[in-house]
Every structure is written in structure tokens, then in C-alpha cells.
Amino acid sequence: MKDKKTFPESFLWGASTSAFQIEGAYLEDGKGLSTTDCRNVPEGIADGKVASDHYHHVDEDLQLMKDLGIQIYRFSFNWARIMPDGKHVNEKGLQFYDHIIDTCIKNGIIPFPTLYHFEMPQALVDAYGGWKSRECIDDYVNYASICFKRWKDQVPYWATINEQLIASAASDLNGNKESSQKIKDMYQMSYHMSLAEKKAMKLLKQISPNTKVGVVCSMQVIYPASSKPEDIQAAYDAQDMLQNMLLDMSVYGRYPQRVTHYLKENELYPITEVQDEEILTSSKPDFIGVNYYASNCVKAKDITEDESKLPPFYRNQLFSMASNEHLKKTKWMEFGIDPKGLEIGIQQLFERYHLPVMITENGLAYSDELKDGKIEDDYRIEYLKEHMEVCHDLIKQGYPLFGYCPWSLIDVLSSHQGFAKRYGLIYIDRSDTDVKECKRIPKNSFYWYQKTIKENAI
Numbered sequence: 001m002k003d004k005k006t007f008p009e010s011f012l013w014g015a016s017t018s019a020f021q022i023e024g025a026y027l028e029d030g031k032g033l034s035t036t037d038c039r040n041v042p043e044g045i046a047d048g049k050v051a052s053d054h055y056h057h058v059d060e061d062l063q064l065m066k067d068l069g070i071q072i073y074r075f076s077f078n079w080a081r082i083m084p085d086g087k088h089v090n091e092k093g094l095q096f097y098d099h100i101i102d103t104c105i106k107n108g109i110i111p112f113p114t115l116y117h118f119e120m121p122q123a124l125v126d127a128y129g130g131w132k133s134r135e136c137i138d139d140y141v142n143y144a145s146i147c148f149k150r151w152k153d154q155v156p157y158w159a160t161i162n163e164q165l166i167a168s169a170a171s172d173l174n175g176n177k178e179s180s181q182k183i184k185d186m187y188q189m190s191y192h193m194s195l196a197e198k199k200a201m202k203l204l205k206q207i208s209p210n211t212k213v214g215v216v217c218s219m220q221v222i223y224p225a226s227s228k229p230e231d232i233q234a235a236y237d238a239q240d241m242l243q244n245m246l247l248d249m250s251v252y253g254r255y256p257q258r259v260t261h262y263l264k265e266n267e268l269y270p271i272t273e274v275q276d277e278e279i280l281t282s283s284k285p286d287f288i289g290v291n292y293y294a295s296n297c298v299k300a301k302d303i304t305e306d307e308s309k310l311p312p313f314y315r316n317q318l319f320s321m322a323s324n325e326h327l328k329k330t331k332w333m334e335f336g337i338d339p340k341g342l343e344i345g346i347q348q349l350f351e352r353y354h355l356p357v358m359i360t361e362n363g364l365a366y367s368d369e370l371k372d373g374k375i376e377d378d379y380r381i382e383y384l385k386e387h388m389e390v391c392h393d394l395i396k397q398g399y400p401l402f403g404y405c406p407w408s409l410i411d412v413l414s415s416h417q418g419f420a421k422r423y424g425l426i427y428i429d430r431s432d433t434d435v436k437e438c439k440r441i442p443k444n445s446f447y448w449y450q451k452t453i454k455e456n457a458i
């Protein structure tokens with residue numbers, strides 16, 4: 001038997017979820033409508049009204065976390081549960097999260113909330129278009145301030161915005177239905193998010209100087225489709241447009257030159273104000289949260305490509321998506337499974353930003369099937385193990401990787417594919433069309449991960 005790979009004592013084993021993907025109870029106890037409650041979900045796919053019914057199973061889920069043995073729990077606050085209209089506080093919403101935070105601490109689990117994970121009060125979109133407007137910056141900072149003040153003594157790690165790339169591009173999530181095709185809006189919204197996050201980071205340090213704040217990116221590992229110089233250039237451009245643009249702003253308060261030039265040349269550069277530079281350079285994150293599922297491959301721009309079906313951030317003059325023939329693909333992992341990509345991605349990230357890194361999401365999507373009351377998800381164990389081995393190697397190489405949170409603790413409503421696509425360590429017994437009782441059933445991966453945490457080794 002191969003020697004076990006042991007992790008440092010201080011390494012944090014965790015698990016992740018997000019509010020709209022698990023909570024349900026979409027109008028209970030004073031919660032307002034979220035953007036994700038108001039989107040049009042295709043027939044036959046579950047929406048977030050019940051999701052994993054976490055709101056009503058919260059104690060059971062907290063107990064399962066304790067049984068699993070995690071040391072950190074990454075979750076998100078639902079903005080509209082805390083501020084139904086985006087302006088006024090709903091005490092019952094705060095109490096729901098008090099309960100999660102208090103119980104985590106009692107159970108020896110560090111609570112690690114994200115302020116913004118793909119949803120916001122629909123009222124703010126109705127009032128002024130949400131992130132399209134600068135007004136949203138102050139509303140976000142006000143919301144952040146309420147959370148920081150409430151939990152400053154209990155929460156040691158915070159995240160500002162989950163995956164700004166997706167949050168600004170996915171118009172069904174950010175509520176700007178009619179603007180979904182306008183690329184310029186996407187960049188403007190993203191810019192407002194950057195300003196909001198910077199202001200929030202600065203505020204947190206005033207309220208609670210010793211807490212750590214991070215940004216959570218959807219890490220882009222981009223390979224050129226060939227050694228053709230044009231493909232290499234396309235890969236650099238994609239890296240700049242999909243990742244460096246956002247993280248350079250978070251860390252250094254500016255866009256890469258290539259991005260500035262492209263946005264200006266194409267009249268996509270956001271509208272700015274004189275005071276912005278001061279805001280953008282006055283704070284920076286303490287760490288970077290990395291969400292990684294798979295790598296990407298690109299080639300030089302194919303001008304014959306039909307862009308209408310591509311996500312907005314791929315609609316550009318610089319690169320086209322390509323398939324990577326070297327990777328194993330599955331139904332839900334269409335880009336291919338690539339643990340090596342995690343290593344390359346973290347190395348690049350560290351060399352550019354020199355900040356500690358936590359894996360905030362990593363996991364395998366699969367249409368798990370319950371057989372004889374069990375989920376034998378050995379495919380998921382294999383995926384997690386391969387990626388954890390990379391984490392171990394990175395630490396050995398000296399990279400400051402301090403935690404790992406698989407996506408997801410329990411099955412969640414996938415962002416766009418309901419419950420057909422699952423990631424959880426714990427099965428939620430419901431389908432897209434039949435909510436049933438949402439019984440919790442730990443999968444094989446749960447028990448495997450439990451042992452891994454206990455041994456602190458893979």
C-alpha cells in the first residue's frame with residue numbers, strides 16, 4: 001500500500017454550500033424575493049422555492065456537518081432573507097444565520113460566510129437595475145456592514161462576492177433579464193461589484209481588524225489548442241479577460257493593460273468616476289478563494305462562430321472555445337476532468353498575487369442514483385482524491401494553500417440544471433419534479449471524506 005499523504009495540522013477541511021441553492025423557504029419568516037426566485041426556470045427543472053429544504057432541516061444538516069468532522073463551513077447569506085427589500089433589516093433572517101453560526105462554533109466548526117453568492121433582493125433590481133447602477137454599491141456595503149457588525153466576534157473568514165465572472169454575466173441570476181445580451185452592461189456591473197467589494201473590505205478592517213477577507217474566483221486554467229502563436233495569444237487573452245481582469249482589480253485595483261485596451265477599443269470600458277481610483281486601491285483581500293472544477297481550452301478567434309449561444313464572457317473578438325482531446329469528459333464535466341489543471345492554476349495565481357489560497361469549491365457533477373437506499377459514488381471519491389493529492393503536492397512545493405472545501409456538503413440546486421446534476425457528499429432525496437421529504441442520505445463519499453478528515457491524510 002502506498003504511503004498516506006499527511007496534511008499540515010493547521011490545514012482546514014471544510015465543505016461548501018450557497019443560500020439559494022439549498023435553503024428553500026423562499027418567502028418564510030419575512031424573506032423578500034430574490035433575483036433567483038424571479039427568474040424563469042425551464043419546465044421540468046426545479047427552482048429554488050424548496051431547493052434542498054435546508055431551512056427546515058437546518059439542525060439535521062448541522063449535525064451531519066459535525067458527524068462529517070469538517071473544521072470550516074463555507075455557506076452564504078441570502079441578502080433578501082436579511083434585507084427583504086434591500087434596505088431594511090429582517091431580524092428573523094439574521095436569527096436564522098445566528099443559529100447556523102452559533103451551532104457551528106459550538107461544534108468546533110469555523111463559520112465562513114460569503115456575502116453575495118449569485119442572488120440579491122429583486123426589489124433592488126426593480127428599483128434601479130441592481131448592479132447596473134452605482135446605487136447598488138452603497139446598498140451592498142450597507143448590507144455588508146450589518147453582517148460584519150452582527151458577527152464580527154464569531155466569523156474569522158469572510159468572502160465578498162462569489163465568482164464575479166459568473167455573477168456579472170448570468171443575467172438570470174443578477175436579475176437583469178432585459179439587459180442579458182448587452183455585453184457593456186456586464187462590464188459595468190462587474191466594475192460596480194469591484195467598487196462595492198473594495199469598500200466592504202475596507203469597512204471590515206475598520207470594524208474587525210483581525211478578521212480575514214477573501215474574494216472567491218472561478219479559477220480559469222486556460223490551455224492553447226495548439227502551439228500556433230495565434231492560439232497561444234488567444235490563451236493569454238482568455239486568461240486576461242476571464243480571470244486577471246477581475247483578480248487584478250481585487251488585488252491591485254486596476255485592469256491588465258490588454259483588457260483596458262480591448263474594452264476601450266470596443267467601447268465596452270465601464271463608466272468611472274474620479275474618486276474610484278482611491279477606492280480601488282485602498283484595500284485588498286487577505287486571501288483568494290478558488291473554485292475549480294475543470295480547465296478550459298481556447299483557440300484563435302473563429303469568426304464564423306455563432307456567438308448567441310455562448311455565455312456572455314465568451315462573446316469577444318479575441319478567442320474561441322476549443323475541446324481538449326487529452327481530458328476525460330463526462331456528461332456534466334464537458335470540459336474534461338483535469339486535476340493537473342488545479343496545480344497549474346494555483347501556481348499561476350500565487351505567482352501573480354502572492355496571497356494565501358483556500359479551495360472554496362471543487363467537486364464532481366453526476367446524476368447520482370439511489371440504489372437500495374445507498375449512493376455508491378466511487379467516481380466522486382476518485383475525483384476528490386485526485387484533486388486533494390494535488391493540494392498535498394502544492395503544499396509540499398511551498399504554496400500557501402490553507403484549506404479545502406468540496407462542493408458541495410449536500411446536494412444543491414445546480415445553478416442552471418436543477419437536481420439532475422448533483423455534487424453533494426449527502427444525497428437529498430428529491431427530484432426536479434417531486435420534492436418528496438428531502439430526506440438526507442450520506443453517500444459513500446461522505447464516509448470516505450469523514451475518514452480523510454479524521455486521519456488528516458489521503
Ligand code: BG6
Nearest residue numbers: 018162163291365413414415416
Ligand atoms: C460554481 C458556483 O460556479 O459552480 C456554484 O459557485 C455552482 O454556485 C457550482 O453550483 C457548480 O455549477 P453548476 O452550474 O453545475 O451548479
